[in-house]
Amino acid sequence: MVWNQFWLRTLEIWLTTRLLRSPIFHQMVGRVHQRVQHIRHGIPPEPSRTSLENNESSFNKFIKYFKEEIKDQVKGNPRNKL
Template sequence: MAPWLMVLEAYAVQALLRTPGFHRIVEKVAKNVHRVRHGLPPEEEGGTSIQQPGQSGFAQHFVDEVKAQIGRTEARQADVHASSTTDEAAERIEREDADAAWEQLKKSTEASGTSKAPKQGFLDGYMDALRTQVKAGRPR
């Protein structure tokens, strides 16, 4: 590839990365990918309904409060507490498993000595090639 074409390409990439329009497009694409993977966020549902999905309405809340004042919700609260404790324990186990896997991976790469230098980007490779060309063309 001709050096002037490589310079032109590097300039075009840098000019594109400097434009705010490019960053807006990338942000929109990332937001749409997130929506496809995780669904529509609750804050973007819109409308005038303040009730969130999965939450009880006013009537259910009123009945719960009346039962609480009567004293019938103690058993139900104990069940909710037990399920939340189980969820917390599962999350803690997942974190511990992830930490253990990370430590094992670090030890295996250190033991095998296969830690590689990070891959160079386009501009790094271009600048290295340009430096070697300039050094080769220089009279000594």
């Protein structure tokens, strides 16, 4: 009886290892996770075209924001932009 349990446990470990290494299993888990997130939080909105068409670089955005902050601080009224 002990040998039967040993072989069953060995088979279980081998099957579990194969399952966890399978890319199909990970894809399936990803899809289930995505569906659960959609149910919990709703379907996320699609990105708008205006956000995709705005090709301003992040450096230019930083410079623009930095200039605004300096102007506000010179005037003496820094504001919370969040």
